[in-house]
Amino acid sequence: MNExxxxxxxxxxxxxxxxxxxxxxxxxxxxxxxxxxGVHLRPHFKTHQSAEVGEWFRQAGxxxxxxxxxxxxxxxxxxxxxxxxxxxxxxxxxxxELDSLASRVRLNLLVESSESAARLDQGLKHKVAVWLKxxxxxxxxxxPWQAQDRINQVARIIESSPRLAFKGLxxxxxxxxxxxxxxxVTSIYQEVLVRLQTVQKGLGVQGIPxxxxxxxxxxxxxxDSFAGVDExxxxxxVFYDMTQLQIGSCSETDIAVAVACxxxxxxxxxxxxxxxxxxxxxxxxxxxxxDGRTIFGGIAHLTDSGxxxxxxxxxxxxxxxxxxIVQATPELFEETExxxxxxxxxxxxxxxxxxxxxxxxxxGQAVPIARML
Ligand code: PLP
Numbered sequence: 001m002n003e004x005x006x007x008x009x010x011x012x013x014x015x016x017x018x019x020x021x022x023x024x025x026x027x028x029x030x031x032x033x034x035x036x037x038g039v040h041l042r043p044h045f046k047t048h049q050s051a052e053v054g055e056w057f058r059q060a061g062x063x064x065x066x067x068x069x070x071x072x073x074x075x076x077x078x079x080x081x082x083x084x085x086x087x088x089x090x091x092x093x094x095x096x097e098l099d100s101l102a103s104r105v106r107l108n109l110l111v112e113s114s115e116s117a118a119r120l121d122q123g124l125k126h127k128v129a130v131w132l133k134x135x136x137x138x139x140x141x142x143x144p145w146q147a148q149d150r151i152n153q154v155a156r157i158i159e160s161s162p163r164l165a166f167k168g169l170x171x172x173x174x175x176x177x178x179x180x181x182x183x184x185v186t187s188i189y190q191e192v193l194v195r196l197q198t199v200q201k202g203l204g205v206q207g208i209p210x211x212x213x214x215x216x217x218x219x220x221x222x223x224d225s226f227a228g229v230d231e232x233x234x235x236x237x238v239f240y241d242m243t244q245l246q247i248g249s250c251s252e253t254d255i256a257v258a259v260a261c262x263x264x265x266x267x268x269x270x271x272x273x274x275x276x277x278x279x280x281x282x283x284x285x286x287x288x289x290x291d292g293r294t295i296f297g298g299i300a301h302l303t304d305s306g307x308x309x310x311x312x313x314x315x316x317x318x319x320x321x322x323x324x325i326v327q328a329t330p331e332l333f334e335e336t337e338x339x340x341x342x343x344x345x346x347x348x349x350x351x352x353x354x355x356x357x358x359x360x361x362x363x364g365q366a367v368p369i370a371r372m373l
Pocket of ligand 1: 044087088171215216217218233234235236237
Protein backbone atom coordinates (compact mmCIF):
# COMPACT_ATOMS: atom_id res chain seq x y z
CA MET A 1 0.00 0.00 0.00
CA ASN A 2 1.40 3.43 -0.87
CA GLU A 3 1.62 6.39 1.54
CA UNK A 4 -1.53 8.02 0.13
CA UNK A 5 -3.60 4.94 0.96
CA UNK A 6 -2.06 4.33 4.42
CA UNK A 7 -2.62 7.88 5.71
CA UNK A 8 -5.98 8.78 7.26
CA UNK A 9 -7.39 5.35 8.06
CA UNK A 10 -9.73 7.13 10.50
CA UNK A 11 -11.30 9.23 7.72
CA UNK A 12 -14.41 7.32 6.66
CA UNK A 13 -16.74 10.04 5.32
CA UNK A 14 -16.49 13.68 4.18
CA UNK A 15 -14.50 15.38 6.95
CA UNK A 16 -13.36 18.98 7.40
CA UNK A 17 -9.62 18.96 8.10
CA UNK A 18 -7.90 21.90 9.78
CA UNK A 19 -4.15 22.41 9.44
CA UNK A 20 -3.52 24.15 12.76
CA UNK A 21 0.09 25.16 12.08
CA UNK A 22 -0.95 26.99 8.92
CA UNK A 23 -3.92 28.71 10.58
CA UNK A 24 -1.76 29.87 13.49
CA UNK A 25 0.86 31.14 11.04
CA UNK A 26 -1.84 33.09 9.14
CA UNK A 27 -3.15 34.56 12.42
CA UNK A 28 0.34 35.61 13.54
CA UNK A 29 1.33 37.04 10.15
CA UNK A 30 -1.69 39.38 10.04
CA UNK A 31 -1.18 40.33 13.69
CA UNK A 32 2.47 41.29 13.08
CA UNK A 33 1.53 43.25 9.98
CA UNK A 34 -1.15 45.20 11.89
CA UNK A 35 1.32 45.92 14.70
CA UNK A 36 3.95 47.15 12.20
CA UNK A 37 1.37 49.54 10.72
CA GLY A 38 0.08 50.68 14.10
CA VAL A 39 -3.45 49.65 13.12
CA HIS A 40 -5.95 47.85 15.35
CA LEU A 41 -6.75 44.30 14.13
CA ARG A 42 -10.31 43.19 14.88
CA PRO A 43 -10.59 39.88 12.98
CA HIS A 44 -13.92 38.66 11.68
CA PHE A 45 -14.77 35.42 13.49
CA LYS A 46 -17.57 34.33 11.12
CA THR A 47 -14.95 32.42 9.10
CA HIS A 48 -14.10 29.90 11.85
CA GLN A 49 -17.08 30.19 14.28
CA SER A 50 -15.21 28.34 16.98
CA ALA A 51 -14.34 29.39 20.54
CA GLU A 52 -11.29 27.11 20.43
CA VAL A 53 -9.91 28.63 17.22
CA GLY A 54 -10.67 32.04 18.79
CA GLU A 55 -8.17 31.19 21.53
CA TRP A 56 -5.40 30.88 18.92
CA PHE A 57 -6.12 34.53 18.00
CA ARG A 58 -6.07 35.55 21.66
CA GLN A 59 -2.67 33.91 22.10
CA ALA A 60 -1.40 35.97 19.16
CA GLY A 61 -2.48 39.21 20.89
CA UNK A 62 -6.02 39.78 19.53
CA UNK A 63 -8.41 41.33 22.06
CA UNK A 64 -11.34 42.60 19.97
CA UNK A 65 -13.40 40.78 17.37
CA UNK A 66 -15.95 41.19 14.59
CA UNK A 67 -19.00 38.93 14.13
CA UNK A 68 -21.90 38.97 11.67
CA UNK A 69 -24.89 38.22 13.90
CA UNK A 70 -26.24 38.76 17.38
CA UNK A 71 -26.14 34.99 18.03
CA UNK A 72 -22.45 34.94 17.14
CA UNK A 73 -21.84 37.91 19.44
CA UNK A 74 -23.55 36.00 22.31
CA UNK A 75 -21.51 32.87 21.62
CA UNK A 76 -18.17 34.69 21.67
CA UNK A 77 -19.20 36.82 24.68
CA UNK A 78 -19.77 33.51 26.52
CA UNK A 79 -16.25 32.52 25.42
CA UNK A 80 -14.87 35.59 27.19
CA UNK A 81 -14.59 38.17 24.38
CA UNK A 82 -15.31 41.62 25.81
CA UNK A 83 -15.12 43.90 22.76
CA UNK A 84 -17.34 42.85 19.86
CA UNK A 85 -18.48 44.53 16.65
CA UNK A 86 -21.60 43.14 14.97
CA UNK A 87 -20.60 44.08 11.41
CA UNK A 88 -24.05 43.95 9.87
CA UNK A 89 -26.58 46.80 9.62
CA UNK A 90 -28.35 46.84 12.98
CA UNK A 91 -31.50 44.70 13.05
CA UNK A 92 -34.03 46.75 14.98
CA UNK A 93 -36.09 43.62 15.76
CA UNK A 94 -33.26 42.45 18.05
CA UNK A 95 -32.95 45.59 20.19
CA UNK A 96 -33.69 43.73 23.44
CA GLU A 97 -30.96 41.15 22.74
CA LEU A 98 -28.53 43.89 21.76
CA ASP A 99 -29.26 45.77 24.96
CA SER A 100 -28.63 42.66 27.02
CA LEU A 101 -25.32 42.13 25.20
CA ALA A 102 -24.38 45.76 25.74
CA SER A 103 -24.78 45.21 29.50
CA ARG A 104 -22.01 42.55 29.40
CA VAL A 105 -19.52 43.57 26.68
CA ARG A 106 -18.24 46.61 24.83
CA LEU A 107 -20.63 46.41 21.89
CA ASN A 108 -20.10 48.14 18.55
CA LEU A 109 -22.94 48.40 16.02
CA LEU A 110 -23.40 49.59 12.43
CA VAL A 111 -26.05 52.01 11.24
CA GLU A 112 -26.69 53.55 7.87
CA SER A 113 -29.80 55.65 8.39
CA SER A 114 -31.18 58.36 10.67
CA GLU A 115 -34.08 56.01 11.49
CA SER A 116 -31.81 53.27 12.83
CA ALA A 117 -29.72 55.76 14.81
CA ALA A 118 -32.82 57.31 16.38
CA ARG A 119 -34.39 53.89 17.18
CA LEU A 120 -31.14 52.73 18.82
CA ASP A 121 -31.03 55.89 20.90
CA GLN A 122 -34.62 55.36 22.07
CA GLY A 123 -34.52 51.58 22.48
CA LEU A 124 -31.30 50.92 24.39
CA LYS A 125 -30.64 51.35 28.11
CA HIS A 126 -26.94 50.52 27.88
CA LYS A 127 -24.22 52.36 26.04
CA VAL A 128 -23.04 51.14 22.64
CA ALA A 129 -20.47 52.43 20.17
CA VAL A 130 -21.75 53.10 16.66
CA TRP A 131 -20.07 53.02 13.26
CA LEU A 132 -21.55 54.56 10.15
CA LYS A 133 -21.58 51.93 7.43
CA UNK A 134 -20.27 53.53 4.24
CA UNK A 135 -20.54 52.17 0.70
CA UNK A 136 -17.18 53.03 -0.86
CA UNK A 137 -17.78 51.12 -4.10
CA UNK A 138 -19.00 47.60 -3.29
CA UNK A 139 -22.69 48.59 -3.60
CA UNK A 140 -23.99 46.12 -1.03
CA UNK A 141 -24.94 48.21 2.01
CA UNK A 142 -24.00 51.54 3.51
CA UNK A 143 -24.51 55.23 2.92
CA PRO A 144 -22.95 56.15 -0.43
CA TRP A 145 -19.58 57.80 0.24
CA GLN A 146 -20.64 60.80 -1.92
CA ALA A 147 -23.69 61.51 0.30
CA GLN A 148 -21.82 63.79 2.70
CA ASP A 149 -24.91 65.68 3.87
CA ARG A 150 -26.76 62.49 4.82
CA ILE A 151 -23.63 61.14 6.47
CA ASN A 152 -23.25 64.34 8.51
CA GLN A 153 -26.91 64.16 9.51
CA VAL A 154 -26.75 60.56 10.81
CA ALA A 155 -23.42 61.25 12.55
CA ARG A 156 -25.00 64.22 14.36
CA ILE A 157 -27.88 62.08 15.65
CA ILE A 158 -25.36 59.56 17.02
CA GLU A 159 -23.16 62.29 18.50
CA SER A 160 -26.04 63.92 20.31
CA SER A 161 -27.24 60.72 21.98
CA PRO A 162 -26.08 60.00 25.55
CA ARG A 163 -26.26 56.23 24.86
CA LEU A 164 -24.44 56.17 21.52
CA ALA A 165 -20.72 56.85 21.08
CA PHE A 166 -19.76 57.75 17.51
CA LYS A 167 -16.73 55.71 16.35
CA GLY A 168 -16.43 56.68 12.70
CA LEU A 169 -16.66 55.20 9.20
CA UNK A 170 -16.72 51.48 8.48
CA UNK A 171 -16.66 49.87 5.06
CA UNK A 172 -16.23 46.43 3.49
CA UNK A 173 -14.61 46.51 0.07
CA UNK A 174 -16.07 43.17 -1.02
CA UNK A 175 -15.54 44.11 -4.68
CA UNK A 176 -11.85 43.16 -4.25
CA UNK A 177 -13.19 39.60 -4.72
CA UNK A 178 -13.84 40.38 -8.39
CA UNK A 179 -10.11 41.10 -8.88
CA UNK A 180 -7.77 38.53 -10.36
CA UNK A 181 -4.46 40.23 -9.63
CA UNK A 182 -2.75 41.79 -6.60
CA UNK A 183 -2.47 45.11 -8.51
CA UNK A 184 -6.23 45.24 -9.07
CA VAL A 185 -6.82 44.61 -5.33
CA THR A 186 -4.40 47.30 -4.15
CA SER A 187 -5.86 49.79 -6.56
CA ILE A 188 -9.38 49.16 -5.12
CA TYR A 189 -7.90 49.46 -1.62
CA GLN A 190 -6.38 52.87 -2.45
CA GLU A 191 -9.58 54.11 -4.08
CA VAL A 192 -11.66 53.04 -1.06
CA LEU A 193 -9.24 54.69 1.36
CA VAL A 194 -9.27 58.01 -0.55
CA ARG A 195 -13.09 57.93 -0.57
CA LEU A 196 -13.29 57.29 3.17
CA GLN A 197 -10.74 60.00 3.89
CA THR A 198 -12.84 62.44 1.84
CA VAL A 199 -15.85 61.64 4.03
CA GLN A 200 -13.67 61.83 7.15
CA LYS A 201 -12.57 65.37 6.16
CA GLY A 202 -16.18 66.36 5.49
CA LEU A 203 -17.13 65.28 9.01
CA GLY A 204 -14.05 67.06 10.38
CA VAL A 205 -15.33 70.33 8.90
CA GLN A 206 -18.51 69.79 10.97
CA GLY A 207 -16.38 69.26 14.08
CA ILE A 208 -17.11 65.50 14.17
CA PRO A 209 -13.95 63.36 14.51
CA UNK A 210 -14.18 59.93 12.84
CA UNK A 211 -11.88 56.93 12.73
CA UNK A 212 -11.74 54.52 9.75
CA UNK A 213 -12.34 50.73 9.79
CA UNK A 214 -11.84 48.63 6.67
CA UNK A 215 -11.73 44.90 6.22
CA UNK A 216 -11.49 42.36 3.44
CA UNK A 217 -8.95 39.60 3.23
CA UNK A 218 -7.64 40.37 -0.29
CA UNK A 219 -6.93 44.03 0.59
CA UNK A 220 -5.52 43.32 4.07
CA UNK A 221 -3.30 40.50 2.75
CA UNK A 222 -1.88 42.43 -0.18
CA UNK A 223 -1.37 45.95 1.17
CA ASP A 224 1.94 46.56 2.96
CA SER A 225 0.99 49.54 5.09
CA PHE A 226 -2.35 50.63 6.50
CA ALA A 227 -1.43 54.33 6.82
CA GLY A 228 -4.57 56.43 7.26
CA VAL A 229 -6.62 53.49 8.58
CA ASP A 230 -7.39 52.94 12.28
CA GLU A 231 -8.81 49.40 12.25
CA UNK A 232 -8.85 46.35 9.95
CA UNK A 233 -11.36 43.48 10.09
CA UNK A 234 -10.32 40.64 7.75
CA UNK A 235 -11.63 37.15 8.57
CA UNK A 236 -11.03 34.69 5.74
CA UNK A 237 -7.23 34.98 6.12
CA VAL A 238 -7.26 32.46 8.96
CA PHE A 239 -7.88 29.68 6.41
CA TYR A 240 -7.70 31.26 2.91
CA ASP A 241 -8.98 29.14 -0.03
CA MET A 242 -8.96 28.67 -3.82
CA THR A 243 -10.56 32.08 -4.40
CA GLN A 244 -7.83 33.87 -2.46
CA LEU A 245 -5.21 31.80 -4.28
CA GLN A 246 -6.62 32.87 -7.64
CA ILE A 247 -6.74 36.53 -6.57
CA GLY A 248 -3.12 36.25 -5.43
CA SER A 249 -3.76 37.11 -1.77
CA CYS A 250 -2.29 33.86 -0.44
CA SER A 251 -0.01 31.07 -1.53
CA GLU A 252 -1.02 27.42 -1.76
CA THR A 253 0.76 26.55 1.47
CA ASP A 254 -1.25 29.17 3.42
CA ILE A 255 -4.55 27.33 2.84
CA ALA A 256 -5.49 25.73 6.16
CA VAL A 257 -8.72 23.79 5.52
CA ALA A 258 -9.55 20.90 3.19
CA VAL A 259 -12.38 18.37 2.99
CA ALA A 260 -11.32 14.70 2.89
CA CYS A 261 -13.66 12.77 0.56
CA UNK A 262 -13.79 9.01 -0.13
CA UNK A 263 -13.61 7.93 -3.79
CA UNK A 264 -16.72 5.82 -4.47
CA UNK A 265 -16.56 5.17 -8.23
CA UNK A 266 -14.39 5.56 -11.36
CA UNK A 267 -15.69 6.34 -14.84
CA UNK A 268 -12.94 5.51 -17.32
CA UNK A 269 -14.85 6.71 -20.40
CA UNK A 270 -14.97 10.23 -18.94
CA UNK A 271 -11.71 10.11 -16.97
CA UNK A 272 -13.72 11.05 -13.89
CA UNK A 273 -13.53 10.02 -10.25
CA UNK A 274 -16.71 10.17 -8.19
CA UNK A 275 -16.46 11.33 -4.59
CA UNK A 276 -18.62 11.02 -1.54
CA UNK A 277 -18.59 14.80 -1.07
CA UNK A 278 -21.00 17.24 -2.73
CA UNK A 279 -22.70 20.55 -2.19
CA UNK A 280 -23.78 19.68 1.37
CA UNK A 281 -20.14 19.01 2.30
CA UNK A 282 -18.42 21.80 0.35
CA UNK A 283 -20.98 24.56 -0.52
CA UNK A 284 -21.70 25.12 -4.18
CA UNK A 285 -19.23 27.93 -4.79
CA UNK A 286 -17.24 28.03 -8.01
CA UNK A 287 -14.53 30.04 -9.75
CA UNK A 288 -13.59 30.31 -13.38
CA UNK A 289 -10.08 29.36 -14.46
CA UNK A 290 -8.18 31.50 -16.97
CA ASP A 291 -9.10 28.98 -19.70
CA GLY A 292 -12.82 29.46 -18.98
CA ARG A 293 -13.43 26.21 -17.07
CA THR A 294 -15.67 26.46 -14.00
CA ILE A 295 -14.36 24.56 -10.97
CA PHE A 296 -15.77 23.78 -7.51
CA GLY A 297 -12.51 22.89 -5.73
CA GLY A 298 -8.84 21.99 -6.06
CA ILE A 299 -7.56 18.44 -5.44
CA ALA A 300 -4.74 17.25 -3.17
CA HIS A 301 -3.55 14.02 -1.54
CA LEU A 302 -3.52 13.42 2.19
CA THR A 303 0.03 13.03 3.49
CA ASP A 304 1.47 12.18 6.90
CA SER A 305 2.15 15.87 7.54
CA GLY A 306 -1.06 17.37 6.09
CA UNK A 307 -1.74 17.47 2.39
CA UNK A 308 0.19 17.64 -0.87
CA UNK A 309 0.46 20.53 -3.31
CA UNK A 310 -2.58 20.90 -5.56
CA UNK A 311 -2.56 18.15 -8.17
CA UNK A 312 -1.92 19.75 -11.56
CA UNK A 313 -4.87 20.03 -13.91
CA UNK A 314 -7.28 18.02 -11.74
CA UNK A 315 -10.36 19.77 -10.36
CA UNK A 316 -13.75 19.18 -8.86
CA UNK A 317 -15.77 20.06 -11.96
CA UNK A 318 -19.30 19.28 -10.91
CA UNK A 319 -21.34 18.35 -7.86
CA UNK A 320 -24.81 17.44 -6.81
CA UNK A 321 -26.11 17.30 -3.27
CA UNK A 322 -23.71 14.58 -2.05
CA UNK A 323 -21.72 13.53 -5.16
CA UNK A 324 -18.57 15.29 -6.34
CA ILE A 325 -17.07 14.72 -9.79
CA VAL A 326 -13.33 15.08 -10.29
CA GLN A 327 -11.92 15.48 -13.79
CA ALA A 328 -8.66 13.57 -13.42
CA THR A 329 -5.50 13.44 -15.51
CA PRO A 330 -4.74 9.90 -16.82
CA GLU A 331 -2.06 9.57 -14.08
CA LEU A 332 -4.42 10.44 -11.22
CA PHE A 333 -7.17 8.28 -12.71
CA GLU A 334 -4.82 5.31 -13.01
CA GLU A 335 -3.31 5.52 -9.53
CA THR A 336 -6.60 6.11 -7.69
CA GLU A 337 -8.65 3.18 -6.41
CA UNK A 338 -12.21 3.10 -5.19
CA UNK A 339 -11.97 3.45 -1.40
CA UNK A 340 -9.07 5.93 -1.57
CA UNK A 341 -9.36 9.47 -0.24
CA UNK A 342 -8.97 12.72 -2.13
CA UNK A 343 -8.82 16.12 -0.47
CA UNK A 344 -10.86 19.00 -1.84
CA UNK A 345 -9.48 22.49 -1.31
CA UNK A 346 -12.57 24.70 -0.96
CA UNK A 347 -13.45 27.64 -3.19
CA UNK A 348 -14.71 29.72 -0.24
CA UNK A 349 -13.62 28.40 3.14
CA UNK A 350 -16.14 30.48 5.17
CA UNK A 351 -19.09 28.82 3.44
CA UNK A 352 -17.58 25.32 3.62
CA UNK A 353 -16.81 25.61 7.34
CA UNK A 354 -20.36 26.81 7.95
CA UNK A 355 -21.63 23.34 6.94
CA UNK A 356 -19.81 21.47 9.75
CA UNK A 357 -20.16 21.11 13.49
CA UNK A 358 -16.49 20.23 14.00
CA UNK A 359 -13.03 20.45 12.50
CA UNK A 360 -10.66 17.53 12.75
CA UNK A 361 -7.01 18.44 13.25
CA UNK A 362 -4.45 16.38 11.36
CA UNK A 363 -4.06 13.99 14.32
CA GLY A 364 -7.83 13.41 14.38
CA GLN A 365 -8.56 15.66 17.37
CA ALA A 366 -12.01 17.30 17.14
CA VAL A 367 -12.44 21.08 17.43
CA PRO A 368 -16.10 22.15 17.82
CA ILE A 369 -17.73 24.68 15.48
CA ALA A 370 -20.79 26.53 16.79
CA ARG A 371 -22.51 26.81 13.37
CA MET A 372 -24.44 30.01 13.71
CA LEU A 373 -26.26 31.77 10.91
N1 PLP B 1 -16.33 43.09 7.51
C1 PLP B 1 -17.54 42.90 6.93
C2 PLP B 1 -18.63 43.90 7.17
C3 PLP B 1 -17.77 41.78 6.13
O1 PLP B 1 -18.99 41.62 5.57
C4 PLP B 1 -16.72 40.85 5.94
C5 PLP B 1 -16.93 39.67 5.09
O2 PLP B 1 -17.92 39.51 4.43
C6 PLP B 1 -15.47 41.07 6.55
C7 PLP B 1 -15.32 42.21 7.34
C8 PLP B 1 -14.32 40.12 6.39
O3 PLP B 1 -13.87 40.07 5.09
P1 PLP B 1 -13.18 38.76 4.46
O4 PLP B 1 -14.23 37.72 4.39
O5 PLP B 1 -12.71 39.22 3.11
O6 PLP B 1 -12.07 38.39 5.36
